[in-house]
Amino acid sequence: MNSLILIAILLLFMVFAYQLGRRRVLSKVGGDARELHSLPGYYGAYVALLCGLPALLIVILWLAFEPQIIESILVNGLPAAAQALPSGELSLLVNDIRNIATGNISSRTPDAAVLAAAERYNDLRGTSFAAMAVLGLAAAIAGLAFARGRIQPNLRARPVVESVVHWTLLIASVIAVLTTVGIVLSLLFESVRFFQTVSPFEFLFGLNWSPQTALREDQVGGSGTFGAVPIFAGTLLITVIAMIVAVPIGLLSAIYMAEYASPAVRSIVKPLLEILAGIPTVVYGFFAALTIGPALRGFGETLGIGVASESALAAGLVMGVMIIPFVSSLSDDVINAVPQSLRDGAYALGATQSETVRKVVLPAALHGIVGAVLLAVSRAIGETMIVVMAAGLAANLTANPFEAVTTVTVQIVTLLVGDQEFDSAKTLAAFALGLVLFLVTLALNIIALVVVRRYREEYD
Amino acid sequence: MTDLAAIPVSQRKPDLSEAQLRRRYRAEARFRLYGVAAILFAVGILALLLGSIVSTGFSAFTQTEIALDIELDPATIDPAGARDPDVLASANYRKIVRAGLTELFPDVSGRRTKRDLNRLISSGADLTLRDRVLANPSIIGTTLRIWVKSSADIDSFNKGQIPRDVVEADRRVKDNQITWFDALAADDRVRRSFNTTLFTAGDSREPEQAGIWGAAVGSFLTLIVTLALSFPVGVMAAVYLEAFAPKNRWTDLIEVNINNLAAVPSIVFGLLGLAVFLNFFGLPRSAPVVGGTVLALMTLPTIIIAGRAALNAVPPSIREAALAMGASPLQAITHHVLPLAMPGILTGTIIGMARALGETAPLLMIGMVAFIVDIPRTFTDPATVLPVQVFLWADAPERAFVEKTSAAILVLLAFLIAMNLAAVILRKKFERRW
Numbered sequence: 103m104n105s106l107i108l109i110a111i112l113l114l115f116m117v118f119a120y121q122l123g124r125r126r127v128l129s130k131v132g133g134d135a136r137e138l139h140s141l142p143g144y145y146g147a148y149v150a151l152l153c154g155l156p157a158l159l160i161v162i163l164w165l166a167f168e169p170q171i172i173e174s175i176l177v178n179g180l181p182a183a184a185q186a187l188p189s190g191e192l193s194l195l196v197n198d199i200r201n202i203a204t205g206n207i208s209s210r211t212p213d214a215a216v217l218a219a220a221e222r223y224n225d226l227r228g229t230s231f232a233a234m235a236v237l238g239l240a241a242a243i244a245g246l247a248f249a250r251g252r253i254q255p256n257l258r259a260r261p262v263v264e265s266v267v268h269w270t271l272l273i274a275s276v277i278a279v280l281t282t283v284g285i286v287l288s289l290l291f292e293s294v295r296f297f298q299t300v301s302p303f304e305f306l307f308g309l310n311w312s313p314q315t316a317l318r319e320d321q322v323g324g325s326g327t328f329g330a331v332p333i334f335a336g337t338l339l340i341t342v343i344a345m346i347v348a349v350p351i352g353l354l355s356a357i358y359m360a361e362y363a364s365p366a367v368r369s370i371v372k373p374l375l376e377i378l379a380g381i382p383t384v385v386y387g388f389f390a391a392l393t394i395g396p397a398l399r400g401f402g403e404t405l406g407i408g409v410a411s412e413s414a415l416a417a418g419l420v421m422g423v424m425i426i427p428f429v430s431s432l433s434d435d436v437i438n439a440v441p442q443s444l445r446d447g448a449y450a451l452g453a454t455q456s457e458t459v460r461k462v463v464l465p466a467a468l469h470g471i472v473g474a475v476l477l478a479v480s481r482a483i484g485e486t487m488i489v490v491m492a493a494g495l496a497a498n499l500t501a502n503p504f505e506a507v508t509t510v511t512v513q514i515v516t517l518l519v520g521d522q523e524f525d526s527a528k529t530l531a532a533f534a535l536g537l538v539l540f541l542v543t544l545a546l547n548i549i550a551l552v553v554v555r556r557y558r559e560e561y562d
Numbered sequence: 563m564t565d566l567a568a569i570p571v572s573q574r575k576p577d578l579s580e581a582q583l584r585r586r587y588r589a590e591a592r593f594r595l596y597g598v599a600a601i602l603f604a605v606g607i608l609a610l611l612l613g614s615i616v617s618t619g620f621s622a623f624t625q626t627e628i629a630l631d632i633e634l635d636p637a638t639i640d641p642a643g644a645r646d647p648d649v650l651a652s653a654n655y656r657k658i659v660r661a662g663l664t665e666l667f668p669d670v671s672g673r674r675t676k677r678d679l680n681r682l683i684s685s686g687a688d689l690t691l692r693d694r695v696l697a698n699p700s701i702i703g704t705t706l707r708i709w710v711k712s713s714a715d716i717d718s719f720n721k722g723q724i725p726r727d728v729v730e731a732d733r734r735v736k737d738n739q740i741t742w743f744d745a746l747a748a749d750d751r752v753r754r755s756f757n758t759t760l761f762t763a764g765d766s767r768e769p770e771q772a773g774i775w776g777a778a779v780g781s782f783l784t785l786i787v788t789l790a791l792s793f794p795v796g797v798m799a800a801v802y803l804e805a806f807a808p809k810n811r812w813t814d815l816i817e818v819n820i821n822n823l824a825a826v827p828s829i830v831f832g833l834l835g836l837a838v839f840l841n842f843f844g845l846p847r848s849a850p851v852v853g854g855t856v857l858a859l860m861t862l863p864t865i866i867i868a869g870r871a872a873l874n875a876v877p878p879s880i881r882e883a884a885l886a887m888g889a890s891p892l893q894a895i896t897h898h899v900l901p902l903a904m905p906g907i908l909t910g911t912i913i914g915m916a917r918a919l920g921e922t923a924p925l926l927m928i929g930m931v932a933f934i935v936d937i938p939r940t941f942t943d944p945a946t947v948l949p950v951q952v953f954l955w956a957d958a959p960e961r962a963f964v965e966k967t968s969a970a971i972l973v974l975l976a977f978l979i980a981m982n983l984a985a986v987i988l989r990k991k992f993e994r995r996w
Contacts, residue, residue, distance in 0.1 A: 169844045264892045271806060274798035278820045278866065281859045285830060288837035351600040358597025371601055378608050380978060382920030384949040385615070385971050388956045392964065393614045423607050430604075454586055456593035477825065484827020486923035487949075491956060511829055511923070518836065519926050536833045540826065547825045 105165055108235055112161065115242050116154035122246070123149030123253060131255050140260035148259040151266055152249035157242035164234045172226050179222060181215055199223055289540055292533035299527045300328045305534060307331060311497035313517060313528045328531055330538070332497035336507030340418045340489060341482045343503055347422025348482075349475055352429025359430070360437040361459055379427035387491030390420035395492055402504060410494070410506040417493040418503065421485055425478045432477065436470025437463060441561045469557035476550035480543040486511040510535050615975075619968025625757035625770060626712040626720040628683055628746055630662035632691065633705045645699045655688035655695075659710065666751075667742060678739055682746075684711035686771040709753065714769035714962035716743060720752065723961065734961065760969060764935045765951065769962035772955075774970050776937045780850060780930075780945030781919060783938060787854020788918050792861045793911055797900075799862075800869030800907070805895050824863035831860045832927025840928060847929035848944040856924050861914040868910020872903040905992030912985040916978050922949040948974045 124146035131137035138145070173196055177185060184195060195216070203220040297305070308329015355375070359368055395416040402409030409415070440463050448458040464471070494506025495516055517532040636643065639653040660680055664670065670679050687710035695702060711717075718724045719735045720743070730737050746752050763773030799820075807813040835856035839845045845852050876899045884894035925931075930946050931954060938945035946954070948970060955967040 166843065173844075260890065264890060267892060268806065271798045271802035274795045275802045275807070275816055275866075277795055278799065278823055278862060279816055281834070281862070282819050282823055284838055285826070285834045288834055289830075292837060351603055354597050354600035355604060358594070358601060362594055362597060371605070374605050374608060378604060380916065380920075380982060381611070382922065382949050382952075382974065382978070384920070384922045384952050384956075385611070385975070388952060388967060388971065389611050389614065391956065392618075393610070423604070426604050454590045456590045457586070459593070480825060481827075484829065486827070486829045486926075487953065490923075490926075491953070511827070514829060514833070515923070515926055518833075519931055533833060533837070536830055540830050543825065543827055544822060547822055551821075 104231055105161065105234070108238060109158070109161060112154055112157050112238060112242055115157075115246075116150040119153040119246050119249070120146035120150040122250065123147075126250065126253050127255060127257075127259075130253070138255050139258055140263075144259040144263050145253055145257070147263045148257070149246065149249040149253065151263065153242050153246040155266075156245055157238045160241055161234060161238045164230075164237075168230055168234075172223070172230060175226060176219060176223055180219060184215070203227075285540065289533055289537040292530050293537045296527060296530035296534045300531070304328060305330055305531075309499060311513075313513075313531055326527060328527065330510075330535065332499040333508055333510055333513055333535070334538075335499055335501075336414065336493070336497070337483055337509040337511075339414050339501060339503065339507055340421065340493065340509055341479060343415060343418025344421040344425055344482045345475070345479060347419055348425035348429050348478060351422075352426045352478075353433055353471065355426070356430040356433035356437060357459055357464075360434050361455065361463070375427040375430055378423070379431070381424075383424065383485060383487040384491070386420050386424050387487040387489075390416050390488055390492035394420055407504060409504040412492060412494045412506040413504050414493065414507045415503040417489050420492065421482055421488050424485070424488065425482055428481060429474055429478050432474035433467070433471050436467040436474070439470070440466045444561065466559055466561070469554055469559070472557075473550040473554040476546050476553065480546035480550070483546075484511065484539060484543050486515060490515050510539050514539070615968045615971050618965055619970075619972045621721045621723070622760060622965040622969035623757055624721075624754040625759065626717040627709040627753050627755055628712050628716075629707050629709050629751040629753075630659065630683075631665065631705055632658060632662035632708050633665075634658065634695065634702045636703045639695065639702050640699075645702075647696065650696055650699060651692065653692070653695075655691045659683065659687050659691055662708075666746070666749075675738065678736055679742060681713055682716055682739060682742060684713050684770045685768055686766075687711060709755070711759070711770050712752075714960060717770055718962050718965075719743065720754065721965075723965070760966070764937050765933060765946070765954070766935060767933075769958075769960050769966055772963075772966060774948065774951060774973055776934060777946050777948045777951035777970070778973070780934075780938050781947040783850035783941055783945060784854045784857065784925075784947055785915060785919060787851055787941060788857040788861060789911075789915060791855060791858035792865055792914065795858075796862050796865030796911070797869055797907060799866045800873060801895060801900065803866070804870045804873040805891070805899070820863050820866050824867065827923075828860060828921055829923040829927065831856050832924030834859070835924060835928045846942055846944075848932050848934070848946070849942045850938065850945050851941040852928050853925050853930050853945075853947065854941075856928060857918040857921060860921065860924065861918050864914040864917065865907070865911050868913070869903070869907045872906025872910065873899060875906060876902045902994070905988055909985045909989045909993075912981050912988070916981040916985075919947075919981070920949055920974065920978060922953055925950055926953075948977075 120143075124142045126149075127138060127145040128135065128142050135142055176196065176199065177192065180195075184192070187195065199216055199219045200223065202216065203223040305328050308327065309331050310327040310329045311332050312327050355371075359371060363371065391412075395411050395413065398413060398416050398419075399409045399411050444462050444466060445458050448462045449455075453461065489509045489512050493512055494508050495512065496506065496508060497513075498505060498507050500507060514532045514535050517528055517535075635658065638658055639655075640646075640649055642649065663679060663683060664676075667679060670676055690710055691708060694706075694708065712720070715724065715734045716739070719726075719740070724733050724735050726740065735743075743752070759771060760773045762775050763771060764776030766772040803813065803816065807816075835852060839852045839855060840847060880902065881894045881899050884898045885891070889897065925947060930950050932944055932946065933954070934944050934946050936943070952967055952970050952974065955963045955970060
């Protein structure tokens with residue numbers, strides 16, 4: 103909270119600096135702005151930037167690295183016995199010290215050493231904040247004084263300010279790249295640690311998945327096996343069911359909307375389909391678990407088929423419904439992009455409307471439709487909430503849609519939600535699954551892009 | 563196509579018979595029907611989904627209440643008579659409430675039967691009473707008729723969700739409780755009133771005391787962080803890519819990357835948040851600031867793509883006119899092009915925010931699934947959000963949470979509809995065709 107106040111003070115400082123720069127340059131030319139190289143506001147911004155940017159940068163870097171540095175100082179000051187603890191217990195201890203220091207409830211009754219450490223922690227934080235505040239404010243004042251001295255009517259203020267803005271814009275657009283790099287690095291880093299304990303071969307081709315690792319060495323069946331084939335198969339099964347629902351229905355409704363529907367019908371149905379796309383996936387999950395699952399189970403009972411209440415069919419059906427608008431809107435776009443002259447040519451040869459669609463429009467739009475389906479598959483594989491709520495948890499290698507299967511995303515969620523130590527193979531397995539998920543969806547997206555680009559027919 | 567070549571030229575004649583024509587027209591009608599059926603299926607599922615949620619969730623907006631005549635005995639509440647708020651707050655109100663209930667059924671005896679009787683009313687009823695007393699200490703010593711919440715099971719029974727005509731062992735409300743409830747109802751001591759708790763309370767293990775306010779505040783805080791990060795960064799990136807970026811390999815890389823990022827599964831962003839923000843930077847678990855940052859990274863591509871489309875739609879003549887008048891390229895963009903593109907950018911931003919509001923999976927990864935009773939106040943307090951609350955309640959074993967879940971979904975959908983309507987109105991009102 104204190105650091106927020108500090109940042110606010112620095113921002114106020116910048117406002118002051120802006121006014122100062124503006125006034126000063128105007129007073130130098132006696133209020134006649136035509137004498138200046140740039141508009142007076144640019145001189146204000148020049149002073150404000152020189153005053154605020156270095157100071158804010160110092161504060162932000164300080165805040166980013168303060169916790170680690172304080173923690174390492176804290177650990178160095180602990181008794182030798184505490185320092186020798188395994189890293190997991192040590193981090194628990196540090197956490198407790200932090201909780202005691204901030205006045206929260208901690209999980210242990212504090213002994214003298216912990217209390218002393220908590221006091222030291224508070225001291226360190228106090229010192230660190232004071233140092234940060236002094237450094238930040240000093241930088242701001244120094245920047246202000248420096249900039250104030252440089253203000254001259256012929257100072258080229260605008261190019262300087264504009265180049266700063268230009269760099270800011272560039273940094274903003276690089277953030278997206280940094281996000282991708284962050285995703286890849288964090289997934290790779292944790293996966294490599296996972297593959298040090300479990301061989302990649304076993305992970306990719308093993309047929310047994312039971313990630314429970316033993317608490318005690320002698321526990322039965324607690325070694326944990328990480329063969330992910332049943333999970334991949336379950337994901338594939340649910341995705342296939344979803345596609346069987348989504349592709350025909352999405353495609354047929356797109357064709358109807360693009361070729362047959364009157365504008366009035368279109369203006370009603372299109373928003374309705376968009377609502378289907380806007381419903382949060384957690385709502386679909388609730389619908390699948392509460393309505394569709396039991397309904398299918400009851401239906402199966404009347405037919406004499408055993409349907410699990412968390413069957414792959416229920417999750418797949420609902421996921422298919424979720425993807426319908428995705429397929430239909432993308433296909434609608436490509437169908438509309440087929441030139442009218444092609445249709446007119448087909449009509450002139452005597453084709454009916456449906457023959458035109460099937461023999462002329464669809465082949466011409468095929469690249470886009472294939473791209474749309476690939477994107478839909480990628481979306482289905484990555485979908486989480488529906489399967490978490492409506493599909494099973496146990497890995498089950500089967501192709502029977504009436505049984506419960508599990509998926510990659512379900513496993514990631516069950517492995518990582520709840521209390522867990524971060525270093526066990528169990529939690530690292532989630533990152534390995536995440537890496538597979540990321541690579542497969544990325545590949546599908548790239549293939550979709552290539553299909554759309556390469557097989558596009560140019561008609562104009 | 564290829565099999566055409568196999569047919570001798572003499573036979574390549576179109577079949578122009580009436581029968582063939584009828585067949586083709588039938589195929590035409592069938593094809594049309596498929597299209598209609600597909601649309602009807604999609605719309606029908608939508609209706610089924612909304613219908614099932616409205617029908618299960620509607621009843622959660624009311625709550626059964628039971629009237630008790632409660633004697634506010636000064637000896638129990640405030641023996642010293644000093645009306646000290648601390649003493650008043652810590653008095654044994656549960657005993658007083660139970661005394662009020664026992665008074666209505668004086669002949670109930672036995673521990674087990676008494677427990678059944680006490681289970682008619684909510685275990686939070688004493689808090690209602692305490693708040694009344696704290697708000698107005700002068701009622702101490704009087705006997706008041708106070709409406710207290712019934713327990714969740716009695717509430718479900720009153721709403722007809724627990725049927726009367728099943729074997730006692732198969733329902734959560736026992737026979738003696740039904741008798742008492744009927745007696746209360748006959749005495750006009752039962753009513754259903756609007757469930758304000760649902761909109762003012764945080765989460766709770768007891769369905770009748772659980773509310774969505776905590777989750778709503780959490781969603782609000784999270785979305786503020788998301789908006790504060792993704793809107794400026796998104797707009798700046800869009801401006802750079804559309805107006806200033808040189809056409810080279812790096813720009814291409816950034817573009818491809820943004821398009822790919824838009825298609826990355828949301829749960830992967832959750833893994834990123836877990837590995838980078840929680841484990842590397844040591845930020846607190848369950849905090850809106852972390853959730854908001856993760857969602858900001860997720861919405862960023864949406865805003866950049868919408869922003870670029872909006873900027874691209876402004877005709878170049880505007881920019882050229884500004885340049886001709888001596889504006890610098892940056893001035894031409896910020897003074898002229900960007901304001902004209904703003905409605906389009908805002909529309910994209912609202913749609914991105916609506917998606918962020920409905921997102922659950924990445925927030926599960928960074929610990930926003932904890933059971934949190936308190937209403938979050940700052941960006942670093944532990945919090946949960948509306949969709950995660952839906953997920954938590956959907957998992958809860960109590961029957962009464964089903965209707966709460968649907969009610970929470972209805973509130974969530976109301977927010978989403980409002981945001982999307984705002985986007986549509988904005989688009990209709992301000993979008994210009996050049």
